[in-house]
Amino acid sequence: MSTQPVNVATQKLPDMRYERHAGVPRQTDVSKALAHAAHPVLGNSSSEPVNVNEFEELARLALPNMYYDYYAGGAEDEHTLRENMQAFHRITIRPRVLVDVSQVDMSTTILGYPISAPILVAPTAAHKLAIPEGELATARAAAAAKTIMVLSYSSSCSIEEVASSCNAVRFFQLYIFKRRDISALLAQRAERHGYKAIVLTADTPRLGRREADIKNKMIYPPEKNLEGLISINIQCVDQGSKLETFANQMMDASLRWEDIRWLRSITSLPILIKGILTHEDATRAVEAGVDGIIVSNHGARQLDFSPAPVSVLEEVVDAVKGKVPVLLDGGVRRGTDVFKALALGAQAVLIGRPVLFGLAAKGEGGVRTVLEMLKNELETSMALAGCPCIKDITRSHVRTEHDRLPSML
Ligand SMILES: Cc1cc2nc3c(=O)[nH]c(=O)nc-3n(C[C@H](O)[C@H](O)[C@H](O)COP(=O)(O)O)c2cc1C
Numbered sequence: 001m002s003t004q005p006v007n008v009a010t011q012k013l014p015d016m017r018y019e020r021h022a023g024v025p026r027q028t029d030v031s032k033a034l035a036h037a038a039h040p041v042l043g044n045s046s047s048e049p050v051n052v053n054e055f056e057e058l059a060r061l062a063l064p065n066m067y068y069d070y071y072a073g074g075a076e077d078e079h080t081l082r083e084n085m086q087a088f089h090r091i092t093i094r095p096r097v098l099v100d101v102s103q104v105d106m107s108t109t110i111l112g113y114p115i116s117a118p119i120l121v122a123p124t125a126a127h128k129l130a131i132p133e134g135e136l137a138t139a140r141a142a143a144a145a146k147t148i149m150v151l152s153y154s155s156s157c158s159i160e161e162v163a164s165s166c167n168a169v170r171f172f173q174l175y176i177f178k179r180r181d182i183s184a185l186l187a188q189r190a191e192r193h194g195y196k197a198i199v200l201t202a203d204t205p206r207l208g209r210r211e212a213d214i215k216n217k218m219i220y221p222p223e224k225n226l227e228g229l230i231s232i233n234i235q236c237v238d239q240g241s242k243l244e245t246f247a248n249q250m251m252d253a254s255l256r257w258e259d260i261r262w263l264r265s266i267t268s269l270p271i272l273i274k275g276i277l278t279h280e281d282a283t284r285a286v287e288a289g290v291d292g293i294i295v296s297n298h299g300a301r302q303l304d305f306s307p308a309p310v311s312v313l314e315e316v317v318d319a320v321k322g323k324v325p326v327l328l329d330g331g332v333r334r335g336t337d338v339f340k341a342l343a344l345g346a347q348a349v350l351i352g353r354p355v356l357f358g359l360a361a362k363g364e365g366g367v368r369t370v371l372e373m374l375k376n377e378l379e380t381s382m383a384l385a386g387c388p389c390i391k392d393i394t395r396s397h398v399r400t401e402h403d404r405l406p407s408m409l
């Protein structure tokens with residue numbers, strides 16, 4: 001990793017983010033690390049992860065620094081990265097008692113497709129950085145959990161390989177490039193191979209400043225889905241993040257709301273727009289005719305100091321007025337987080353990093369465990385809050401900072 005400062009602050013202050021890996025062996029046998037994690041006094045306590053947060057450390061031990069940093073990192077000071085989780089912590093749950101919760105049913109639908117629980121797999125790039133099977137393993141785990149995986153355009157297994165990995169409902173995430181013909185081809189390949197919706201990511205006219213990747217001179221694997229379509233010639237290869245250079249060459253930064261019409265004209269699939277954080281944009285998205293909205297700040301990897309999705313969810317839900325489904329991603333790490341997002345009006349949530357950490361730590365089984373853990377926690381939360389099914393989770397089951405303000409005045 002380069003020791004050159006990448007911002008003004010790191011010229012004066014040591015940045016713990018870059019020091020935390022010092023001396024940590026890479027490609028460590030994760031099972032040894034788990035064994036060492038046993039309590040020194042109690043000794044016999046289980047060393048298996050008991051919640052999804054615990055997969056992060058296992059992934060850190062399993063991955064080369066450059067890849068761990070790419071998966072884990074956020075933009076600039078990573079204020080929003082921390083806030084994505086902390087915003088959930090500031091919301092409390094208002095449980096109801098003496099409700100029959102002997103049966104708890106988490107099942108729901110998204111765009112009419114049934115899923116076992118309102119927890120989807122978010123589109124994340126380059127799963128082969130985690131394990132050689134890449135997205136094939138993730139796709140099987142999502143299918144086993146009876147949920148929907150959104151395949152990233154930037155997947156390391158192709159659209160076609162993932163489509164033939166197993167039988168399941170999948171969506172495809174798309175960026176719109178300067179070369180519109182390439183975006184159109186990708187969308188049409190996804191449609192032809194049975195993907196059921198296009199998720200248009202709208203928050204990336206260029207890549208955010210991910211300083212760990214800049215320091216690491218992040219090397220990005222070749223784009224599988226672009227094979228044979230484009231010859232990739234990255235300029236300035238000796239400086240900074242290669243991904244940033246590549247992305248900024250590819251992305252159409254002139255994209256506007258009017259262009260949703262173009263996307264409509266090249267696919268008959270429903271379109272979800274990902275990256276909405278304000279009521280103004282939510283209203284425009286509905287006017288533009290999208291079929292769903294994903295409230296997201298791209299896992300805090302784009303604009304630092306953008307709000308945590310859960311803190312603006314209600315604003316978006318109110319603007320949308322039930323016309324299209326609203327989903328949320330960013331910082332979901334617990335079943336209680338899922339419960340809170342549903343109470344504030346989300347139809348479902350998507351999970352990004354925990355899936356990658358599960359995959360890096362324990363392959364397909366790790367992703368299955370991550371999804372099962374979140375489902376189990378959601379089921380417990382619903383039982384303890386007095387909500388036997390998803391539709392029983394209402395706004396009155398949570399209290400936000402906004403709710404507390406009037407009583408403080
Ligand atoms: C390593 C990584 C790669 C990502 N790649 C993509 C991508 O290719 N397309 C996209 O729309 N979002 C991408 N995202 C953002 C996720 O879809 C999602 O918004 C975010 O991870 C949710 O936050 P969480 O990681 O806290 O769950 C990526 C996120 C991470 C961490």
Ligand SMILES: CCCCCCC(=O)C(=O)O
Nearest residue numbers: 125154246247250251301
């Ligand atoms: C044109 C390549 C862009 C890949 C971006 C992957 C991504 O979204 C990320 O957050 O990383």
